[in-house]
Amino acid sequence: MVRGVALGLIVALLAGCDDGGGSSAEDAAVAVDGAVDAAPMVDAELDAAAQPDAADLPDAAAPDAEVGGPPVAWRLLCAACHGANGAGTDLGYELRHPVRDYAEWVVRNGRDMPGELPATMLAYGPDQVSDEELTAIFDWLDDFNQPATGTGLYLDYCANCHGRDGRGGVVGVTMVGRTASSIRRHVRGGEGGRNYPLRRLYMPAFGADVISDAELELIIDHVAGL
Ligand code: HEC
Ligand code: HEC
Structure with missing residues (x-):
């Protein structure tokens, strides 16, 4: 049940991402396979989590027009909790315009503040997300428009x-x-x-x-x- 929700969420987000990026259907198929492989890890976190309310998720089909598609590593490893476009979900914070050194520390070390969010931010080593991939993720998150209010x-x-x-x-x-x-x-x-x-x-x-x-x-x- 929870697994089905997790997979459905990831696949839905991936499908949404595809509208925004220049990626082909073939890329999406590869990405979905990857998501299936990565699912047990995400599942472990979702087991402890409240079932996400689909209505609260950001509209994955409507990325900011001027921003390209997210890096593959983002779609596979981060989007399920932080949103297809980095705008956050009930499971993870909004991450646009990250403070690099701090954000890198959180990714490499993980973090779990009891009671704040129903999911856990695991540590991701360079074997899961290379330094280059992490920089590409942060660069992409920085490309979103600065809020005006x-x-x-x-x-x-x-x-x-x-x-x-x-x-x-x-x-x-x-x-x-x-x-x-x-x-x-x-x-x-x-x-x-x-x-x-x-x-x-x-x-x-x-x-x-x-x-x-x-x-x-x-x-x-x-x-x-x-
Ligand atoms: C299972 C859900 C989940 C996944 C997957 C996930 N995160 Fe997180 N992330 C969280 C949660 C929950 C927090 C808040 C942790 C806390 O403060 O206790 C967090 C916090 C963060 C923060 C710190 C934000 C801040 O303002 O303090 C960064 C940066 C971050 N995540 C990046 C990533 C990246 C990059 C990925 C993919 C490689 C990723 N996360 C994957 C759930 C997730
Ligand atoms: C990564 C977490 C983090 C972020 C992001 C952050 N803060 Fe803070 N802020 C803190 C912490 C922790 C303290 C308390 C520091 C202390 O007492 O030594 C603090 C203290 C403050 C204080 C002083 C409160 C007092 O005790 O007088 C102000 C004002 C403040 N923050 C405003 C902001 C504003 C405005 C932003 C956004 C532009 C912001 N903070 C972003 C963590 C954060």
Whole structure:
């Protein structure tokens, strides 16, 4: 039952991806075979998970027009939880515009914060996802349009840690009542250096090349409205 759901999900996502990319039906057939091979691992995670609600999944058939199809490794190993287009599902976070060093650490080491999401992020070694494949995945995730609103920017860059509602999220640090100066200082400076494993202490620094001064003000406006 769960296995059927997992396979159906992967196949549906793969079928959706195919619309967006230039990949041929032959590629898709190969990819589906690969997904079947990879399924037992995904299944093991889904066993512990609530059955995903198909209505909550991103629309896999409508990728951003300007972004090419995802790397094969993404479709086989990541899309089932993080969405065909990196927009996230009930099983995994939105991953667009990743903070590279931090994101690489999570992929190589895995992570499981109890109670946050019903699935587990396993560690993927270079034998499963090579450094080149990981770079291709991150490059592809970076190609998506920068959100144009404070809410969109907040959901893209802050929500995985502080919660989509801004009330604390997995790090337990609420955004409610934060001053503009505190937000500017933390976003530009980060916290905790490179202590990626410290979920409640590490926050990445975002330079103006990633979040511009104008975009930072939009985020501040969004936080003020929480
Ligand atoms: C079985 C579902 C599942 C699969 C498959 C999966 N992930 Fe994850 N991923 C998660 C979950 C759940 C988390 C959150 C872990 C936590 O914080 O406890 C996560 C977290 C992450 C994060 C950190 C995001 C953040 O903002 O903290 C990155 C980066 C990531 N995954 C990348 C990947 C990549 C790349 C792949 C494919 C090679 C992948 N994941 C496959 C479920 C999955
Ligand atoms: C990878 C997780 C992560 C991400 C992403 C993240 N933060 Fe944080 N943030 C934290 C953690 C953990 C702390 C607490 C650090 C400490 O207390 O040492 C924190 C602290 C803060 C604080 C200070 C709160 C206080 O105690 O005064 C602000 C403001 C803040 N974050 C805003 C943001 C904004 C805005 C974004 C998005 C642009 C963001 N954060 C993205 C993890 C994150």
